[in-house]
Amino acid sequence: xxLLETAKLTKYFGDTxxxxxxxxxxxxxxxxxxxxxxxxxxxxxxxxxSGLIQPDSxxxxxxxxxxxxxxxxxxxxxxxARSFQIVNLFxxxxxxxxxxxxxxxxxxxxxxxxSLADHQHAVWQEAHDILSQFGxxxxxxxLAGGISQGERKLLDVAVAYALKPRLLxxxxxxxxVSTREKAPIMDVISSIVRSHKITAVVIEHDMDIIxxxxxxxxxxxxxxxxxxxxxxxxxxxxxxxxxVFGPSHA
Amino acid sequence: MSTVPTALAKRSPLKIVAWAxxxxxxxxxxxxxxxxxxxxxxxxxxxxxIAVLGFxxxxxxxxxxxxxxSAYFGVGAYAVAFMVKYLHxxxxxxxxxxxxxxxxxxxxxxxxxxxxxxxxxxSILTLALSQVLWSLxxxxxxxxxxxxxxxxxxxxxxxxxxxxxxxxIHFLAHGYYxxxxxxxxxxxxxxxxxxxxxxxxxxxxxxDNETRARFIGIRIRRYRFxxxxxxxxxxxxxxxxxxxxxxLTTPDILYWPFSGEIxxxxxxxxxxxxxxxxxxxxxxNYLKTYAVGFTVYWQAFMGVILVxxxxxxxxGLVGTAKLLGAYARRRFAK
Numbered sequence: 001x002x003l004l005e006t007a008k009l010t011k012y013f014g015d016t017x018x019x020x021x022x023x024x025x026x027x028x029x030x031x032x033x034x035x036x037x038x039x040x041x042x043x044x045x046x047x048x049x050s051g052l053i054q055p056d057s058x059x060x061x062x063x064x065x066x067x068x069x070x071x072x073x074x075x076x077x078x079x080x081a082r083s084f085q086i087v088n089l090f091x092x093x094x095x096x097x098x099x100x101x102x103x104x105x106x107x108x109x110x111x112x113x114x115s116l117a118d119h120q121h122a123v124w125q126e127a128h129d130i131l132s133q134f135g136x137x138x139x140x141x142x143l144a145g146g147i148s149q150g151e152r153k154l155l156d157v158a159v160a161y162a163l164k165p166r167l168l169x170x171x172x173x174x175x176x177v178s179t180r181e182k183a184p185i186m187d188v189i190s191s192i193v194r195s196h197k198i199t200a201v202v203i204e205h206d207m208d209i210i211x212x213x214x215x216x217x218x219x220x221x222x223x224x225x226x227x228x229x230x231x232x233x234x235x236x237x238x239x240x241x242x243x244v245f246g247p248s249h250a
Numbered sequence: 251m252s253t254v255p256t257a258l259a260k261r262s263p264l265k266i267v268a269w270a271x272x273x274x275x276x277x278x279x280x281x282x283x284x285x286x287x288x289x290x291x292x293x294x295x296x297x298x299x300i301a302v303l304g305f306x307x308x309x310x311x312x313x314x315x316x317x318x319x320s321a322y323f324g325v326g327a328y329a330v331a332f333m334v335k336y337l338h339x340x341x342x343x344x345x346x347x348x349x350x351x352x353x354x355x356x357x358x359x360x361x362x363x364x365x366x367x368x369x370x371x372x373s374i375l376t377l378a379l380s381q382v383l384w385s386l387x388x389x390x391x392x393x394x395x396x397x398x399x400x401x402x403x404x405x406x407x408x409x410x411x412x413x414x415x416x417x418x419i420h421f422l423a424h425g426y427y428x429x430x431x432x433x434x435x436x437x438x439x440x441x442x443x444x445x446x447x448x449x450x451x452x453x454x455x456x457x458d459n460e461t462r463a464r465f466i467g468i469r470i471r472r473y474r475f476x477x478x479x480x481x482x483x484x485x486x487x488x489x490x491x492x493x494x495x496x497x498l499t500t501p502d503i504l505y506w507p508f509s510g511e512i513x514x515x516x517x518x519x520x521x522x523x524x525x526x527x528x529x530x531x532x533x534x535n536y537l538k539t540y541a542v543g544f545t546v547y548w549q550a551f552m553g554v555i556l557v558x559x560x561x562x563x564x565x566g567l568v569g570t571a572k573l574l575g576a577y578a579r580r581r582f583a584k
Contacts, residue, residue, distance in 0.1 A: 050465070052461075052465075071469075072464050072465060072467075073464075073467040073468070073469055076465070076466070076467040077467065081465070082465060084461075084462075084465075088459050088461050088462035088465070089458075089459060089462060090454070090455050090458035090459050090462060090463075091458055091459070092454070092457075092458050093451075093454060093455070093458060097451065097454075100451070101451055101452065101455050101463075101466060102466045104448040104451060104452070105452070105466045105467040105468055106466075106467065109448045110448045110449055110451065110452035110468060110473075111448075111449060112447055112448045112449055113443075113444050113447050113449045113450075113476070113480075114443055114444070114447060115443075115447055115448070116443065116446050116447060117446060117447055117448045117450070117451050118446065120448065159462070159466065160465075160466075162466075163466060163467065
């Protein structure tokens, strides 16, 4: 059963067809990789589904419900969360606070003006547990602005994960980190996503990571979906080779 | 895995009591140790501290710089003056209630417009709207008294305490001082609770990264609106407490330089910590009073202080004291 479907989803920026009548589906529990060259429309597609930008036309259906016109917080409540290509964190708050804020928000507790956040022991405990899962527990009291890029990438995912999403978009979770750090970061993310049966969409440029961690690959090119299939099928696809990997790979 | 929430460990109630109780004791005995003028000056400072606490909920915690907080201060003060003039009310509790209602109405209206914008657009809008109120107070002189303002006599406290048969200065330096002190303590406690609540955390999240805050499900505009409302009400309460001390309200307190003074107080104390605005308001009050008495060029003197502050002590008096304290602890530990 499909968790998410888009029907003729379209977004133009002037003359640029960022997303052009895209029919995109993702099944429950899948770990799907979204690839394509720069400007292919990957991030635009994620921005449309997560609610950061509004489509010009088309529909987004999540768990059988049309969420095309829903607000960002409505989509989050429905179970869609995301991390960002350029990490978005609360830099002047600690790692613990970053994760705890997601939990407070998820439980609707951020509306409370007259109760001490510190007294919400279950929230802090869960935040500690999540940081442990992501290997960040030792940095819990450190400000998010003072950790390494690799740790920031992990924290960005941890903040999204703390929302307990059904569908998690990971926009280039290893961009800007050293080659040596990429696999350990993906190992952590992959094990959490798979052990909690979270459906995930990973945007990545590193093909080793794509082929190693995804169940299915969707290839975008110039705003449209060029191909979709298993890592092996995509590896053998000549059109994809030409369009994405360039003639040298053909 | 740790089971003790770090944030909880940081804010031990014992630590708070250790510094809050001695300060409260000093504030309690002060009217009996200093001359009445000093007590009244401190009462002014405490009233202003409530305003700056409210202002700082927006600046320090939500990341919104308001240049129009004179409006809410003025609304509180004028609400009291109108109650005296048109309803012949004397009760301070009714004054406070009236000021709260009036500031809720005005802040809700202004906030509805302002929280749609951020950064310079927010600041300019708050400034422009406060100037609208100033011009109304200035032009509608048959209602507001114009530049002559409206007189506000000493109020009746808790329905029993009045200045009748008592020297007005003595009343303001004792009975009224304690009234202001109690309201100040209640406001500090309430603001402390708000900024340490999950709501307060959400405001800090909005301040730090609006996009991420949005993508953890925080409805930015709604939270900003509530913060704006709370901020305005605190400032309105401050205006209501201030006006009996001053005995008169004029359009000056609605004019933009007064908003600038509130910003100055927050910067002076430090707007990135809870106690900074309180210290800033009290110190500014003394500084301005003595500067005015010392030189006719007091505005230039205050301007120089502001420049030095921004350049040398960007974290304000409290922020600097904390940094020095941390440095001293490190040195001592070695």
